[in-house]
Amino acid sequence: MTDIQQTATYNQVRTRIREHVLALVGLPDIADDQPLITDHVMDSIAAVQMVAFVEGAFGLQVEDEDLELRHFDTIDGLVGLVTGKLGLR
Amino acid sequence: MTGASRDRSHHRLPDDLPAAADTWERAGAVDRAGVRAVAAHGLLGLTVPAGYGGGGLSLRESVEAHREVAGHSPSLQSLLVVHGMVCHAVRRWGRPELREDLLPRLARGELLGAFALTEQEAGSDLRALRTRLREQDGQFLVTGRKRWVSFGQLADVLLVFGVGAGGGTSVLVPVGAGARVRPEQVTTGLRASRLADVVFHDTPVPPSAMVGRPGFGVPHVATDCLTVGRLFVAAAAVGVAEAAIGLAAAHAAARVVGGKPLGCRQLVRALLAEASVAAEAAWHTVCSAADTLDRAEPAAALAASRAKFGAAQAASLATAHASRVLGAGGLTEEHRLTRLDQAARTYQVIEGPTEVLKDLIGAAVVNQARGAAPHADGAVRAQEEDDRARTA
Numbered sequence: 502m503t504d505i506q507q508t509a510t511y512n513q514v515r516t517r518i519r520e521h522v523l524a525l526v527g528l529p530d531i532a533d534d535q536p537l538i539t540d541h542v543m544d545s546i547a548a549v550q551m552v553a554f555v556e557g558a559f560g561l562q563v564e565d566e567d568l569e570l571r572h573f574d575t576i577d578g579l580v581g582l583v584t585g586k587l588g589l590r
Numbered sequence: 591m592t593g594a595s596r597d598r599s600h601h602r603l604p605d606d607l608p609a610a611a612d613t614w615e616r617a618g619a620v621d622r623a624g625v626r627a628v629a630a631h632g633l634l635g636l637t638v639p640a641g642y643g644g645g646g647l648s649l650r651e652s653v654e655a656h657r658e659v660a661g662h663s664p665s666l667q668s669l670l671v672v673h674g675m676v677c678h679a680v681r682r683w684g685r686p687e688l689r690e691d692l693l694p695r696l697a698r699g700e701l702l703g704a705f706a707l708t709e710q711e712a713g714s715d716l717r718a719l720r721t722r723l724r725e726q727d728g729q730f731l732v733t734g735r736k737r738w739v740s741f742g743q744l745a746d747v748l749l750v751f752g753v754g755a756g757g758g759t760s761v762l763v764p765v766g767a768g769a770r771v772r773p774e775q776v777t778t779g780l781r782a783s784r785l786a787d788v789v790f791h792d793t794p795v796p797p798s799a800m801v802g803r804p805g806f807g808v809p810h811v812a813t814d815c816l817t818v819g820r821l822f823v824a825a826a827a828v829g830v831a832e833a834a835i836g837l838a839a840a841h842a843a844a845r846v847v848g849g850k851p852l853g854c855r856q857l858v859r860a861l862l863a864e865a866s867v868a869a870e871a872a873w874h875t876v877c878s879a880a881d882t883l884d885r886a887e888p889a890a891a892l893a894a895s896r897a898k899f900g901a902a903q904a905a906s907l908a909t910a911h912a913s914r915v916l917g918a919g920g921l922t923e924e925h926r927l928t929r930l931d932q933a934a935r936t937y938q939v940i941e942g943p944t945e946v947l948k949d950l951i952g953a954a955v956v957n958q959a960r961g962a963a964p965h966a967d968g969a970v971r972a973q974e975e976d977d978r979a980r981t982a
């Protein structure tokens with residue numbers, strides 16, 4: 502993949518994650534570094550749904566060692582987890 | 591009986607299950623022979639992948655077994671629930687060495703698993719968990735007390751949820767030295783399910799026994815297990831509803847009052863109609879939730895909660911209606927309907943009390959509307975953030 506393609510894919514991942522999080526929490530907008538779980542924006546059911554979403558939308562397997570709060574607490578964290586697993590960094 | 595279609599069966603039940611169920615209920619205890627029989631029929635590893643010695647069934651295929659077993663013995667079905675949740679947790683969130691070591695033995699029923707989440711002060715509120723998981727010299731020391739552990743009296747391993755330095759998680763604790771297991775008082779519903787009160791005091795477990803990461807294990811592994819558990823309980827509630835309807839229908843057909851069978855009375859027919867349609871609707875919701883879980887759709891956890899709520903309501907309605915149709919005979923302590931009625935009441939409390947589920951489901955309905963209408967009221971959200979975080 503060229504650098505430009507990488508950046509485009511990276512941005513698509515962020516957009517897809519943002520859209521999903523906004524739909525899940527029912528808010529019009531949210532900052533990428535807003536804590537979702539620790540600030541109770543998202544409940545535990547929504548957190549479980551995030552794992553299912555990440556696996557389904559990007560064809561990934563979330564392993565037990567990925568289950569760290571920093572990966573799921575913010576949009577930035579989720580983008581980092583997914584792009585890391587997709588080898589986009 | 592409800593008009594819901596019977597599926598091709600993916601399992602076989604022990605032939606003597608109906609008779610054995612009566613014995614267990616009278617004794618207030620499913621015995622080891624009963625556990626061995628269900629293990630021999632593969633019922634303890636239904637959804638464990640075939641590669642690990644399980645039945646390799648999808649959840650959609652497995653709910654049929656839960657529905658059928660519960661129709662005979664709600665207590666025995668609760669073993670399938672808790673053991674199934676432990677299998678699920680180990681397969682999905684256990685370390686590879688734990689999985690390879692334990693899953694085949696769990697699937698064959700050589701090891702019996704139980705689910706230890708509830709505490710005296712932490713029932714539906716998971717944030718109140720007090721059990722401590724302390725790391726020392728490369729192992730975990732578990733200290734705390736767990737209540738109402740179904741089949742805790744017979745289990746070999748307990749999936750224990752607690753809080754450590756890095757936050758909440760779960761560990762698989764072998765029952766033996768270091769864990770004091772005492773029978774709970776027998777409950778009215780699921781009275782044969784061998785409930786235990788378990789106390790741990792610096793009980794050591796190796797790091798490989800950790801299921802889920804600190805900080806994520808309690809909200810995540812617990813919610814994930816409860817999602818599967820809710821689906822199984824929902825299927826059981828349908829089985830209970832159908833069994834009650836079966837008893838009521840048979841009685842209505844045979845019992846003559848005032849010169850004609852009860853089943854000719856419109857008000858009796860109305861009771862049967864209401865119960866039968868409620869049970870059928872609940873079954874469709876269960877099947878659809880099972881499909882949603884099998885496809886790992888984001889809405890799976892909510893779908894399971896919806897199914898459990900609906901099915902528990904259907905079971906309560908059906909058993910209450912059946913009780914009216916059966917009259918005095920159905921109100922005796924040893925009657926099968928009494929067992930079903932008490933199970934239905936229990937289903938309103940376990941695996942997410944009805945009120946908690948209604949709150950969660952209603953919040954999701956509001957949320958959906960808010961997603962579509964971004965200017966909706968923010969005050970609702972502030973109240974909700976607190977409410978929703980409180981319950982898994």
Ligand SMILES: Cc1cc2nc3c(=O)[nH]c(=O)nc-3n(C[C@H](O)[C@H](O)[C@H](O)COP(=O)(O)OP(=O)(O)OC[C@H]3O[C@@H](n4cnc5c(N)ncnc54)[C@H](O)[C@@H]3O)c2cc1C
Binds near residue numbers: 708714737738940943
């Ligand atoms: C037969 C049986 C088997 C069980 N097996 C297990 C097991 O294997 N493992 C295990 O860990 N636990 C088990 N339990 C415990 C069970 O999960 C708990 O009873 C359940 O979580 C409810 O907790 P509680 O009893 O402490 O009730 P509480 O949390 O005190 O709630 C009591 C009632 O308050 C209402 N309520 C609670 N929260 C809210 C809310 N947020 N909004 C509105 N109303 C609310 C509901 O009506 C609820 O029924 C079992 C219980 C029974 C009866």
